C-alpha cells in the first residue's frame with residue numbers, strides 16, 4: 001500500500017496539471033495530460049521565439065534553432081544518448097516505420113528472419129509485416145506464457161539468427177515488464193539487433209540506452225507529458241550513419257544538384273522538412289519537469305499505485321484481470337473485463353461517474369485474440385494519479401454491477 005508520504009507528493013504533482021481539476025483520468029497509456037510548464041513552454045515559444053530552424057541568419061531563427069537543438073540535448077541526456085543519436089520524429093509509429101524502411105530495406109533480404117512478439121502494439125508489428133512482405137523475409141513471433149514472454153521459445157527462435165527483434169519494454173495491455181536487458185544480451189550473442197518500444201515504460205521508469213545496449217529505442221512525446229506531434233528515435237551512431245534517409249527533401253541534404261543529392265549529418269539526415277519545433281521545445285520542458293521530480297520517485301509512486309489498484313480491483317466480484325498477478329512484474333496499466341459486459345458499455349457507464357478509462361482492442365488485435373476476448377477495459381496511471389482515483393474507479397465499477405445487474 002502506498003505510504004502517506006507518497007500521497008502528499010501525489011497531490012502536489014496533480015496540482016501541476018490544469019486539466020485535472022475535475023474527473024478521474026485513468027487513460028494515460030493512450031496519452032498523458034500535460035503539466036502547466038509544458039503548456040507554458042509551447043505558448044512562450046510562439047510568443048517569443050517562433051521562426052523556422054536551421055535556415056534564417058537573423059536573430060529570431062537562431063533563437064528558435066538554439067531552443068530546438070537545446071531540447072534535443074535535454075531529451076538525449078534523459079535517456080543517456082548523444083544528441084546526434086536522438087532523432088525527432090512525429091511519434092513512435094513514425095520512428096518504427098523509419099527503421100523498418102531505412103535500416104530494414106538496406107539489411108533484410110529474402111529468406112532472412114526478423115522477430116517480434118505476440119504482445120506488440122500494431123505500431124511495432126505492421127511495419128515489420130510490411131517489411132517482410134516487401135523483402136521476402138520471414139517474420140516470427142515470441143509467444144506468451146502466463147502473460148509473459150516465453151523465454152525458452154525466444155531462445156529457440158534466436159537460434160535461427162534473426163536480423164532484428166522488435167519488442168515492447170512494457171505491454172500496453174498486460175502491463176508486463178519484459179526482461180529487456182536479458183533479451184538484448186541474448187540477441188546480441190547471435191548478432192541480432194534489438195528495437196525497443198519504450199512508449200509504455202518511459203513515463204514510469206528511468207531509461208538508459210547505454211546501459212540497456214539497445215540498438216534502437218522509440219517513444220512518443222505525448223505519452224511522456226509532452227505535446228502531440230513529437231516523438232523520438234534513438235539509434236546507435238554507427239547504425240544511423242550507415243542507414244539511408246527515410247524521407248527526403250529540405251534540411252536533410254548537404255548538397256543538391258539536378259542529378260542527385262548528398263545527405264546531411266546525423267541526426268538531421270532523418271529530419272526532412274520543417275520539424276515540429278515548438279513541440280520539441282515543449283518536450284524538453286516535459287523532460288525538465290520529470291527530471292526535477294526524479295524518475296526514481298515517479299517509478300516508486302507508479303509501482304505502488306499499480307500494486308494498490310491490482311489489490312482493490314481483484315476484490316470486485318465478476319472481474320477478470322489480464323496480465324501478471326504479481327505487481328512487481330507489471331507497470332502502468334491494468335486491463336480487465338467485468339462479467340460479460342462489453343468494455344465499451346463499461347467505459348460508458350464509468351464515464352457517467354466521471355472516470356475515464358480506455359476500452360477496445362488497444363491496437364493489439366493479435367494479443368486480444370489470444371486472450372480469447374474481443375475487447376477489454378483498461379485503466380492506466382501516471383504520476384498525477386492518487387489512491388483516491390483508484391477508489392473512485394472501484395466504486396464506479398460497483399455501480400456498473402448494479403446497472404448491469406451482475
Ligand SMILES: Cc1ncc(COP(=O)(O)O)c(C=O)c1O
Nearest residue numbers: 091092093121123172197199220
Ligand atoms: C506500446 C505502444 N507502442 C506504440 C504506440 C504508438 O504510439 P503513437 O500512436 O504515439 O505512435 C503505443 C500507443 O498507444 C503504445 O502503447
